[in-house]
Amino acid sequence: MKFTDGYWMTRPGYTLMSPYEVHGVDVHPDKVVVYAALKHIDHRGQTLNDPLLTLEFSSPLPDVIRAVYYHHKGSLRKGPSSFPLRVSGSAAISIEDSEEKVILTSGETSVTITKQQGLSILYAYKGRKLTGSGHRATSYVKGANGVHHFREQLDLGIGETVYGLGERFTPFVKNGQVVDIWNQDGGTASEQAYKNIPFYVTNRGYGVFVNHPELVSFEIASEKVSKVQFSVEGERLDYFVIGGESLKEVLGNYTSLTGKPSLPPQWSFGLWLTTSFTTNYDEATVSGFVDGMAERNLPLSVFHFDCFWMKAYHWCDFIWDEKVFPDPAGMLARLKAKGLRICVWINPYIAQRSDLFDEGVANGYFLKRPDGSVWQWDLWQYGMGILDFTNPEATKWFGDKLRALLDMGVDCFKTDFGERIPTDVVYHDGSDPYQMHNYYTQLYNKAVFDVLVEKRGVSEAVLFARSATAGGQQFPVHWGGDCEATYESMAESLRGGLSLGLSGFSFWSHDIGGFENTSPADLYKRWVAFGLLSSHSRLHGSSSYRVPWMYDEEAVDVVRFFTNLKCRLMPYLYGQSSASAEQGIPMMRAMVLEFGSDPACDYLDRQYMLGESLLVAPVLNDAGESHFYLPEGTWTNFLSGEKVRGGRWCKERHDYFSLPLYVRPGSLIAVGSHKDRPDYxxxxxxxxxxxxxxxxxxxxxxxxxxxxxxxxxxxxxxxxxxxxxxxxxxxxxxxxxxxxxxxxxxxxxxxxxxxxxxxxxxxxxxxxxxxxxxxxx
Missing domain, CATH: 2.60.40.1180 (Golgi alpha-mannosidase II)
Structure with a gap:
């Protein structure tokens, strides 16, 4: 959101109130409170009829500095007013207070606030500047319409690049972009995103987390090219500057603050196959797919039933459509006897035609309009009501439907949707609907994950989730949403996954072959290689099946080859996954995360590290060519054994059974003895x-x-x-x-x-x- 007109002018309708100098500092054992005047104060009379801004600095964790700014501190703010933090109390800090400045240090990270010659705020790690702010950067913005904002502008250095802010499909480096943190169901081909996270990192080695669940508007070297600006509506701004020895450590500190991911079970890393979305299917179709995979020696770990396991217009009533699945419990038992796990699709919406709708209305389980009526619309499903997860009874009611499915033999859930959450509603607990728009997905996915933990145990709990906000990484796995069957969409999906990884999410997947339309065999086979060298791997589509023999016979061989490869790599992959969950870093890592000292890696978004040792460069064109960069050292092609000198760009041509899969020099890779399953x-x-x-x-x-x-x-x-x-x-x-x-x-x-x-x-x-x-x- 822009408040200025160029560098000098302010846009009509706004007044910027920026702290000019420090009027006073209060030092407490656990924080520093700075009172900043908007002008130079020469005499007592100038203290009348003019505001101060209050700036509080503290630390919840070593190397994490919290900044909370107020205009009117007593302004009412309904929940959720901030994200729940996974820490309580304060970290050990030291405070140096002198006539010139006050310095608060936590671990090796510090904030310095000057007291003279104008306000400046400097964040540093081991004395090295990370970023800073001050006069004309920090501002309380008065709106002529009575809607006010707080704005912060943090310095961007020369050559500094910004990453993260959720699963974004726009250019990987966010410099020059305007990013609104507002969950939307926008596919993978626009600036909208399913997973908006108000957290970014830079190649300078720090992160910034804006602790606001509502809309946060970022101007990244856009309103002012040397600044990252973020703004929120209201009388208060709360953000953290997170330091660390490396970007990995920064992500670790951020996920210590917002939650570490759970480690998904071994079986979830195998190949998932689905019915696809609008295709016709029944038990015979499903059995045909499963048996067809087995007959072709294609290892399959999970079978997923998409939306139409329930009747049309009944979603979600959690009742199998008896016309196509007359014996669901028996069917699930028969599938599980073949060694499969079962996933079913759900969402948090109840259609009016479902018998559950009247029960939900009678008990007050849905979001309401201000007049007390149930909020409904016809988008997605006719007469759809939205479950109110702030109502404990509604959450239990919803969870009981899932418990029944788990008792029947279901193992996990695809938690679709959760983005189209209206703001003209009333919540059971009085939450602010504007602040709940993004946060709704957290309550939704947590409710489902909690049921899985209760019924299966934490080691077996796994989701396949589309929407998320900060902290959503605790409930893996997430997938990239509705991509098209094109090479361009394959590349944008990868950008989204790398951005999400730099936003604190460890485990991510995507629809192999693309969701919309049907890919040609060429694209399908290239996407299979990418998909089976991702954290999690799922064959899924919209209006056509995704079994490989629907493309050509070679596709069958390609799926077999890369599924076998992933199963053989599971000792390495699961070890890396365990470390990723423990440290709060992604399995699929942008090159800048592993090679931050190599400036050539700053912009790389068509390749990635799978764990710390394997470099993957998917083939993104029908010519079979891959153009990729190898950092310094001698790298080894894992498939062919070829040695290649790094520190340069490489260009290779590959058939469908190969791609650039290079091993980092100095690596020791554990390779398993089983190629037919991921869990052994x-x-x-x-x-x-x-x-x-x-x-x-x-x-x-x-x-x-x-x-x-x-x-x-x-x-x-x-x-x-x-x-x-x-x-x-x-x-x-x-x-x-x-x-x-x-x-x-x-x-x-x-x-x-x-x-x-x-x-x-x-x-x-x-x-x-x-x-x-x-x-x-």
């Missing part, structure tokens, strides 16, 4: 692939079903050769030294030197040293 004992027959370890040591951790490490292997490069040690397992495993042509054993353990590597039956008390003895061919 990862320690059984595990192979460790070592890549280009020039010096030092590297450790691979193999997780169990709960994500905890059950076995770790450390390899160190020394002058004599490689020393190896293992913890947690007495069994047999294989160490594969990729690219090393000579290897031998000097001491310890029972070791068999083979052409492909070193087969070890380890003893916990032993370590091994491998040196340059030739491998017998």
């Amino acid at each position: 004992d990862y320690t059984s027959g595990v192979t460790f692939h070592l890549f280009e370890l020039a010096s030092g040591s590297v450790t691979a951790k193999v997780p169990g079903a709960d994500g905890r490490t059950v076995f770790s292997l450390t390899v160190s490069r020394e002058a004599e050769g490689y020393s190896v040690s293992a913890e947690g397992l007495v069994g047999e495993w294989l160490l594969l030294l990729r690219g090393v042509t000579t290897v031998g054993v000097v001491n310890g353990g029972w070791v068999e030197v083979a052409a492909e590597g070193v087969l070890v039956k380890p003893d916990r008390s032993k370590s091994w040293l491998f040196v340059g003895l030739p491998i017998e061919q």
Whole structure:
């Protein structure tokens, strides 16, 4: 939202009230309160008939500085007035107070407020400037129409790039964009977004979280090219500046504040297949798909029933359409006997034709209009009412419908919608509907996730959610919404996923092949490679089926190849997922997150790191070409073994069974022995692939079903050769030294030197040293 007309002028209808100098400072044990006058005060008479602005600085966590600005502090603000934080109390801080300035330090992050020569606010990490504000930047904005705003402008340095703000499909670097944090069902081809998060990070190594659930308007180097501006309506502004040693640490601090993600179960990382949306299907259709996958040796982990498992005009009554599913419990039992998990589609809306509608009206379970009538419309479903999750009884009622489905054999839910939430409504608990518009999705997804935790346990709970706000990362997985079957949409989906990852979300998916329309076989096969090298993988569409034999026979082979590959990579992928959940960082990582010191990575949005060691560059054209960047070092193509020197751009042509999948130098990748399912004992027959370890040591951790490490292997490069040690397992495993042509054993353990590597039956008390003895061919 713009308040100025160019650099000098203010837009008609607005008056900017900007703090000019500090009039006084109150130092408390846990905060600093600054009173800022709007002009220079020469004498007492100038203190009359003129406001002060109150600026409070505190710290809830080490390296997190909170700034809360007030005009009129007593102004009424209904809930949810802010996002619930996962911390209470204050972090240990130090305060230096002098005549010239006051400095509040938390961890290694500080804020300095000058007291003389005009107000300035400087945020720093270990003395290095992160950003700053002050006179003519911080402003209370009076509107002639009686609607007032608070605005902050934070400095952008030369070459500084901004990322995040949710799952945005616009250019990956947000500089020059206007972003309104307002959830909308806008597809993947516009500036609208399903998941709007008022949090951004920059390549300078810090983040900013605006703690307002309502509309937050960002002007990112747009209203003023050297500033990130954000504004909210009202008498108060609350934001955090988050420091850290790296962007990973910044994301970790942010998710410590707003919530760490739950670790999804192992089975959820396998291939999901759906009925698609408006296609015709019944049990015979579903069985045909499932059996067809099995007959073609295509590993399938989850089958999803989309909207029409219920009758049209009845959504959501949670009742199977008996015309096409006369025996739902029996059908689910038959599918589960084939080793599948079951997902069903839901939303938080109840159509008027459903029998549940009258029950919901009678008990006051829906959002109401100011006159007390139920808020309804015909968009999506006829006479649709919206569940009021601020009503505990309504939440329990909704949850009971889900509990019945779980008892029937359903394993998880696709929580669709949650964005089209009106503001002309009344909530049960009196919440402000304007502030609830974005926040509604949090209550919705939490209600469903809580039922799953209750019935299945936290280790088995997983959603497939479309909408989100800050804190929504606690309820994974999220998917990218309605994309088109085009290469352009495939690329915009990737941009959205990378932006969401830099907004604190660890697990993300997308509709393989595109949702709208039907992709040609070429695009489908390229999207399969991208989709199965994503956090989660789902074949889904709108008006046509997504089983691969509907495209061509080669598509079947491509799906098999990449599904097998993902299953084999699960020891690595699940270990990385466990670390991602613990640290609050994404599985699919923008290059800037792993290589922040390489300026060539600042703008890269057509490739990503899958965990810390695998680089993926999807093929985004029908020529089979990929143009990608490799940072410094010698990288290894995981599929072909080819070595490529980094620090440069590369261009490659690939068939459908390949894409640029490169291993970071110095990596140790745990590869599993099963290619037909994602959930198995990862320690059984595990192979460790070592890549280009020039010096030092590297450790691979193999997780169990709960994500905890059950076995770790450390390899160190020394002058004599490689020393190896293992913890947690007495069994047999294989160490594969990729690219090393000579290897031998000097001491310890029972070791068999083979052409492909070193087969070890380890003893916990032993370590091994491998040196340059030739491998017998």
